[in-house]
Amino acid sequence: MRMIFVNLPVKSVEKSTQFFGKLGFELNPAYSDESCSCLVIDENIYVMLLAEPRFKDFINDEISDTATGTEVLNCLSANSRQEVDDLLSAALAAGGKPWKPVMQEGPMYGASFQDLDGHVWELVHMEP
Known part of the structure; x- marks a missing residue:
């Protein structure tokens, strides 16, 4: 079964995690730390909120x-x-x-x- 991970750069992992928590998305602490939060939207859909410096580790150009x-x-x-x-x-x-x-x-x-x-x-x- 495939899964999708939507990776988004954020200015504040903490504030963005709180924002999406208010929409009912649950935090998966196993894949979260101070530089990112893994939020569960559905069984196979996740949003990775990555602090901008961490997001830059995954891209070749600018945010x-x-x-x-x-x-x-x-x-x-x-x-x-x-x-x-x-x-x-x-x-x-x-x-x-x-x-x-x-x-x-x-x-x-x-x-x-x-x-x-x-x-x-x-x-x-x-x-x-």
């Missing part, structure tokens, strides 16, 4: 400036429209910023936000 561009869209499915709304509210209450307006396109309902470091997160529910 993208999220103030001037979007480096990636992280999209999570939701089980309901209410879950989309709840996650968006939790993210904004925890210090995230709104990104695009809530959208409805046919059977798809979604919302989005930027985390503390400007990474974009989309939330989407698709009616069967």
Whole structure:
């Protein structure tokens, strides 16, 4: 079974870990230390929050400036429209910023936000 690890540079591992904890993501302490946090989103989906100096150990160029561009869209499915709304509210209450307006396109309902470091997160529910 494949797993996905989304690796993101962060200015503060502690603050970013707290932010995502408020969204319900659990910390996996076995793969976390002062330079990174491993957060469990789902059984096979993890987010690695890496302090910027540690993130640079894995790249060949510079860290993208999220103030001037979007480096990636992280999209999570939701089980309901209410879950989309709840996650968006939790993210904004925890210090995230709104990104695009809530959208409805046919059977798809979604919302989005930027985390503390400007990474974009989309939330989407698709009616069967």
